Each structure stands twice: as C-alpha cells, then as structure tokens.
Amino acid sequence: QVQLVESGGGLVYPGGSLRLSCAASGFTLDSYSIGWFRQAPGKALEEVSCIHESGLSTDYADSVKGRFTISRDNDKNTVYLQMNSLKSEDTAVYYCAAELGGPCGGNYYPSRDFWGQGTQVTVSS
16 A cells, blocks of 8 residues: 555654654655645644655745754655644644655645645644
8 A cells, every 4th residue: 555654643742843754655755845834723734844756855834944953864655744842833633745856845745646644743831
C-alpha cells in the first residue's frame, strides 16, 4: 500500500522542541520533493516547509524560519521536520505531502501526489 505516515507529534511546552517524521511505504521517496503543511483549528491550510528531491533546496514559511529545519534520509525513506523554540501559534495538525520531481521554493510547496494523515502538535503550558 502506497502511503505517507507522519509521526512525532505531541504536547510540548512553549520553547520546547519536537521532531516530526514523514515515512513513505510502498514507494521510495528519493524521486519526490516533500512539503510540510499545517492546519490550526478554524484556519486554512498553511505551507510550512519543503525539500527538493535532491535535498539541495529547501524553503520555509516566514513564521517558522530560523526555528524549523527540514531534512531527508533517503536510506530510511523518511523526511524530518525539526521544530525548535515552539510557540503556541505552532499548534496545529501537521501533514506531509509528496510530489514526483516537483519543485520546492519560490512560493511553491510540493503536494500533488500523496498526503499523510497528519500528526497533532500542541504547544501549551
């Protein structure tokens, strides 16, 4: 079965850190660019970060720049989103998405082929 599975979400205090994982099964990620998105209650889906299939290009939303880092480990068929200095406004369901050969950056976040089911991140004291 072809799918993306996010994990690593949870409850964390403001200022804390989490690392989200986006693992692929049924296909290999190395030809896919990956986007991370989030949706807070009552708000629209928001682009967070992306990484090109080559791993050489990344992009971040202004709201997370300097705090979040995206990376990929093709040997593990997984993309990661390291989130540091978390704020209450980072609370959302986080989704990863994959696009075969898609670009990343220039206001484009890859998402056309597969989506995961999401993982909840709650930042609260």
